[in-house]
Amino acid sequence: MTDPDEPIAILRVSRARRVFSVAVQVALGLLLIWVALTLPERQLLIQALLAILGAGALWQAAAVWRATGTDxxxxxxxxxxxxxxxxxxxxxxxxxxxxxxxxxxxxxxxxxxxxxxxxxxxxxxxxxxxxxxxxxxxxxxxxxxxxxxxxxxxxxxxxxx
Structure with a gap:
């Protein structure tokens, strides 16, 4: 009888896919924050919304980095x-x-x-x-x-x- 916990197949995330997906999310987060800071007219509500969305994208990038380290x-x-x-x-x-x-x-x-x-x-x-x-x-x-x-x-x- 074989061991029931012996791996039959392993599905991994390649380093290139991991780096690319996180880099895209980081770029989106930084872009949203940059737009929030450089809006020509001071519209606080829109700036706050863009900054929150940018911070959320950066948080999501960190979550994806941690998650894609698992198989x-x-x-x-x-x-x-x-x-x-x-x-x-x-x-x-x-x-x-x-x-x-x-x-x-x-x-x-x-x-x-x-x-x-x-x-x-x-x-x-x-x-x-x-x-x-x-x-x-x-x-x-x-x-x-x-x-x-x-x-x-x-x-x-x-x-x-």
Missing amino acids: VVLTRGGLRDSAGRTIADLDRIEAVQRGAFAFKPSNGFSLKLTEPAPRAWVPGVWWRLGTRVGVGGATSGKAARQMADVIALMKAGHFPD
Whole structure:
């Protein structure tokens, strides 16, 4: 018998995607703050709104940087992240959806669960809302497709022990 916690597949965020996604959000935040500070007419309400949006974009960039440092790990028990959080147990996965019109992250796939799970969000890596789980975003599309295929094989009973 094999170890149920042994990784079958690991979905990582590449360093280039991680840096690019954070750099775009930092640039947006700095641009919004710069516009707020350099408005020709002193309109305090608009300046405050732009500054708050800019600070929010910078906060989100920091959250994405922390989140994209985690990996998604598929084991015989289900999906976990490298921080130890359970994303979805294999016995609770009803279906894997990865088609063009599926509600899923870009470069990723979604799972339909048999029962609702607590909401969770790891920006750029995975999210969970009710009976839906989305995996992907800043990840490699090819690696996400491969992981989705392995999950589908496991659910169909075609994955060897």
